[in-house]
Amino acid sequence: METVTLAAPGGDHSIWGLFMQAGWVVKFVMLGLIAASIWTWAIIVDKIVAYRRMDASLNRFEQVFWSGQSLEELYRTLADRKTTGMGAVFVSAMREWKKSFEKGAKSPIGLQTRIDKAMELAITREMEGLEGRLGYLASIGSAAPFIGLFGTVVGIMTSFQAIAGSQSTNLAVVAPGIAEALLATALGLLAAIPAVIAYNKLAADAGKLAGRMEGFSDEFSAILSRQIDEKVAPRQAA
Template structure:
């Protein structure tokens, strides 16, 4: 009897596709959701890595142009119409407010320093929102995917127990397929959650460093304007 049961278990197909096809509808839906979430997590990650790399390069290029000795008015005219980087947009926001504060006689409207600083702060906030857009999905996936997978596992095990009760057979050939299908849901949940958490922490730190670069530039630019005012 044991030999026959072992033979039946060995003949059973335990490939991932076979486990998915044998699963109940609810477990299949759970697996599809988790697989799609995992793909979307990596898609966001690759897009963010490319965006952050480009942002760092453009920030370095603009920083070199800013400190090259070129007059700020000329630099502003060159980038004002189509600022191509976050640093340029912060610079344009500050310079635009500076020029709006100039009177016809060349004097400045009082409070220009505070207005320029606020304009650049608003621009930096917008850039931070662009940088972190999509990261909430990574955080949500990392927090919920294990529980979604656990739900699929519980549902699958419950179905297996029902089949055991109806068949009256507790042999390995009857128990193993249902348990394997159920555990696959947990595995997919972890497959989605673990990279999501790691990538979220990495990308959040990269975004914070980029925002710090923009804030540092804004402080330096504000200092230059302060010297002009003095």
């Protein structure tokens, strides 16, 4: 078991001083929690920026799509670009549409199914990027308090050992050691609380973005369904 030296009554009781006086296990826990907290905030900032960009991208695409521009012209504009969001869904559907008619599509049901599947896969790929690393926030939110508690338990155990060795129960002697141990729990909560709040907010925002893309997919599927009926049905009648 590690040993710690109780701080003198007039010692450094700042956060830095308590950290330096802690045992190596508690220090390791604290450093891990600090690193987790920094990474958590990096993810939060990155996701906020990414979601705002995606929301702006969806707004721009909707404006262009419903402006009356022909589907073929819009497809030619976007086909050679790196598209995201609704643009990626649109391009995947149009690509399947064109490939099917180039090969002489005969079954409107089969063509509609392939187009819907292409859009579904495009939405899945987009959501994988948007939801990436959200699981890390959930893990930190649930695990960080217990990791901090582990550091606290170890710190208190070693503090009691040091108290027994010094044969003194004076509050001025006991309090600094207990404070060192409780600092680990505080750092655990400091990492967990923002992670939990951010995870709930970002997961909800991701769901809204997914809902918008799925709504567009349904509307575009209906538009293509009408065009499929106009193109394929006459061929079958002939």
